[in-house]
Amino acid sequence: MAGAYIRGVGLSCALGEDSESCVSAMQRMQVQPVRLRLDEFDEPLLMPYYRIPDRSELFDAGRFERLLPPVARAAVAQAGLTTAEIRRLPMFIGSSCFSIGLSESRYATALAQQPETAIPMPLCGYQDIAVILQRTLACKGDTYTYNTACTSSANALLAALRMIELGWYRHALVVGAELANRTTLAGFSGLQIVAETLRPFDVARKGLLMGEGIGAVLLSAETDSASRLRVIGGASNCDTWSVTTANPDGNSVAKVLNQVLHQTRVQPQQVRGIKAHGTATPTGDAAEARGLQQVFASLPPVSALKPHLGHTLGACCVNELILYAGALLRGFLPATSGFETPDAALGLYPLKTMDSAPDGYYLLNHFGFGGNNTVLALEKTAP
Amino acid sequence: MMDREQLKLELKQMIIKECEKHLRPEQIPDDAILIGSQGSLALDSLDALQIALAVKQHYGKRIDGSNQTRAALTSVNSLADFILSDAAP
Amino acid sequence: MQPVNDDAALTSLESSLKDLCREPFRRIDRFIQLALLGSANCAAGRKLRPDCGIYLGSGLGPIGNNIVTQEQLIRDAEIPKPFNFINTLGSSAGFYVARNLGLQGQNFFISRRGASLQAVLSAAMADMLLGFVTQALVGVVEEVALPLDAHRLRQHLSQDILLAEGSHWLLLQSGAGDSRSLDLQRFAEFTALEDFLESAWHTGDRLCCATSMDNRVADTLRQGFAAGTLLDPDGAFHDSLEAAWLAAFAAGSEPGNLFLVDGHRQRGWSLFHLGA
Numbered sequence: 001m002a003g004a005y006i007r008g009v010g011l012s013c014a015l016g017e018d019s020e021s022c023v024s025a026m027q028r029m030q031v032q033p034v035r036l037r038l039d040e041f042d043e044p045l046l047m048p049y050y051r052i053p054d055r056s057e058l059f060d061a062g063r064f065e066r067l068l069p070p071v072a073r074a075a076v077a078q079a080g081l082t083t084a085e086i087r088r089l090p091m092f093i094g095s096s097c098f099s100i101g102l103s104e105s106r107y108a109t110a111l112a113q114q115p116e117t118a119i120p121m122p123l124c125g126y127q128d129i130a131v132i133l134q135r136t137l138a139c140k141g142d143t144y145t146y147n148t149a150c151t152s153s154a155n156a157l158l159a160a161l162r163m164i165e166l167g168w169y170r171h172a173l174v175v176g177a178e179l180a181n182r183t184t185l186a187g188f189s190g191l192q193i194v195a196e197t198l199r200p201f202d203v204a205r206k207g208l209l210m211g212e213g214i215g216a217v218l219l220s221a222e223t224d225s226a227s228r229l230r231v232i233g234g235a236s237n238c239d240t241w242s243v244t245t246a247n248p249d250g251n252s253v254a255k256v257l258n259q260v261l262h263q264t265r266v267q268p269q270q271v272r273g274i275k276a277h278g279t280a281t282p283t284g285d286a287a288e289a290r291g292l293q294q295v296f297a298s299l300p301p302v303s304a305l306k307p308h309l310g311h312t313l314g315a316c317c318v319n320e321l322i323l324y325a326g327a328l329l330r331g332f333l334p335a336t337s338g339f340e341t342p343d344a345a346l347g348l349y350p351l352k353t354m355d356s357a358p359d360g361y362y363l364l365n366h367f368g369f370g371g372n373n374t375v376l377a378l379e380k381t382a383p
Numbered sequence: 384m385m386d387r388e389q390l391k392l393e394l395k396q397m398i399i400k401e402c403e404k405h406l407r408p409e410q411i412p413d414d415a416i417l418i419g420s421q422g423s424l425a426l427d428s429l430d431a432l433q434i435a436l437a438v439k440q441h442y443g444k445r446i447d448g449s450n451q452t453r454a455a456l457t458s459v460n461s462l463a464d465f466i467l468s469d470a471a472p
Numbered sequence: 473m474q475p476v477n478d479d480a481a482l483t484s485l486e487s488s489l490k491d492l493c494r495e496p497f498r499r500i501d502r503f504i505q506l507a508l509l510g511s512a513n514c515a516a517g518r519k520l521r522p523d524c525g526i527y528l529g530s531g532l533g534p535i536g537n538n539i540v541t542q543e544q545l546i547r548d549a550e551i552p553k554p555f556n557f558i559n560t561l562g563s564s565a566g567f568y569v570a571r572n573l574g575l576q577g578q579n580f581f582i583s584r585r586g587a588s589l590q591a592v593l594s595a596a597m598a599d600m601l602l603g604f605v606t607q608a609l610v611g612v613v614e615e616v617a618l619p620l621d622a623h624r625l626r627q628h629l630s631q632d633i634l635l636a637e638g639s640h641w642l643l644l645q646s647g648a649g650d651s652r653s654l655d656l657q658r659f660a661e662f663t664a665l666e667d668f669l670e671s672a673w674h675t676g677d678r679l680c681c682a683t684s685m686d687n688r689v690a691d692t693l694r695q696g697f698a699a700g701t702l703l704d705p706d707g708a709f710h711d712s713l714e715a716a717w718l719a720a721f722a723a724g725s726e727p728g729n730l731f732l733v734d735g736h737r738q739r740g741w742s743l744f745h746l747g748a
Contacts, residue, residue: 187557238579370567
């Protein structure tokens, strides 16, 4: 596969509101989640949350319209596309929540003002991110919106890559977007998989922590002299073992990893680093670790990024790709804060301190509800 | 004080409703293991969460990941004991 | 496709599902039921390949479940029940479809609101053209949520529109000789699209224009190929009506080709060609 070049990025997450600041903050390992408290339930809902550090109140209804455009503009500007190219730019969007926060807000307001006529789910949701971004960019291209839980933006990116490969498009904007909303926060709380601290692959891991984040990657069939990163392949499967997780025996994870290696003709020993999914749930990390062990006789350095920005759910692929790619370009592999004590049952030791990032091949893992697994392969080349 | 027999019947009806099992209450023995592959009901950990939330909503008692409260979900008997106990909600 | 006439309860799907499902699935909502029914009917009697991918599209997704979840969360201030929460995701339906049919390959949920058919069909065809799958189950599922007047308001539809539910599926296969062929062509210019249609058109062929297309452009095309225009069957509506037309045409025995056009002068045109 010829692959697609990363020509532009934009990012807004707990680490900051532009991609360079986010990579620097990740390098310094400085950012901590805030304490979130929702009082409307029988018992207050309390959890750490990685919020975007914009100045507005977390559930402010205007955030959806305000926070999306700058991220997309940054990615497109960095790529230096012409107005005509932008006008027909296709968008591949991944999200778990879409505009649900806005929907909640409108419904709550209607209930307070005119309960008899209040309509739940006043917004239909799936196209809302595309509509805002197309308006922002004066764009009328095709849109593809993916909703496959935590692999949403990974599957969106995979589709963009393939359609560029086919020559249907020369460029594509891949977007991941996740913003704070009550459905997600209360929903995961009800599943009892939210922890107090995030400990990927640690023996004491108890679950995930959530975050919000909006990321955009401009992929292109053409390189410019600056782009040193190419997405060279990817694969996806769905093992249907459980609605919430892949089979912890790791077989379906191993299968998709092997598919990507076979497709890109990369040997396991050629992989220089792995950006893990690492949600720190007991079964999720087990599935990932066991899958990796089946494929790699000797594991390359593994980085789990969620302690830096939280689990941004449907947006996690794009957000973490931008952070990992940013680190690679600066020559380092990110450390996994929160990992202290290995789990002997997993035998996986993510990086605790930064390591160097040579040119070569890298894999990025994403595993979602329903056993939906997607792995992408990246190549970093010399300037 | 809630009548224990009445409570057990309510709990069985709740389990049937929350887990969408096509059973009548009298088909669930009081001491049948509820969750897991040894159980006769073939309920899983997600069913356990569903039941736990319903118990919280109806009876105000919280069942979480801790060993003490998780044991409450062993059977209808243990669930009834848990709800009737003086332990704080 | 099933019109929904009033606020009486929606038709129960339980008994149809019993015959079509290999396990008695619990904790599934109506959207998942519709997906199971449509996909099982489509795949009935067919051998599905291990790599068969699932491409499920929808304009509104599991709206019934999402309404219940939001009412409980916002109106009643209750933590969502696990299954209500899990089923707010479009991919839950794909999970159950895959479970029911014994599939473990790719499984995608893709939306483009009223043009979701075009999105899932494009994604499936891209994967088939590149050889990532040799078989694909492509479906569009639309659910109606009661009460109907609220459901129309939610979609900004006028109150005299007849609403319908639908679960429309196509099974695509590389190299199948005795079925209708399906091609996708893309044109940068409208004139190129028109020229192609002129050259490919035979008497008895049918044309439909995507519901999201500009009306004037659609009328231009319809005038040029008037003899073959496909009309709405009974005027009932759900998002992605194209899915209903295409599935009905594919399942029927009408001779001739079906051409489905979508696009915009600023992004180009797609032509889906369902062969005779």
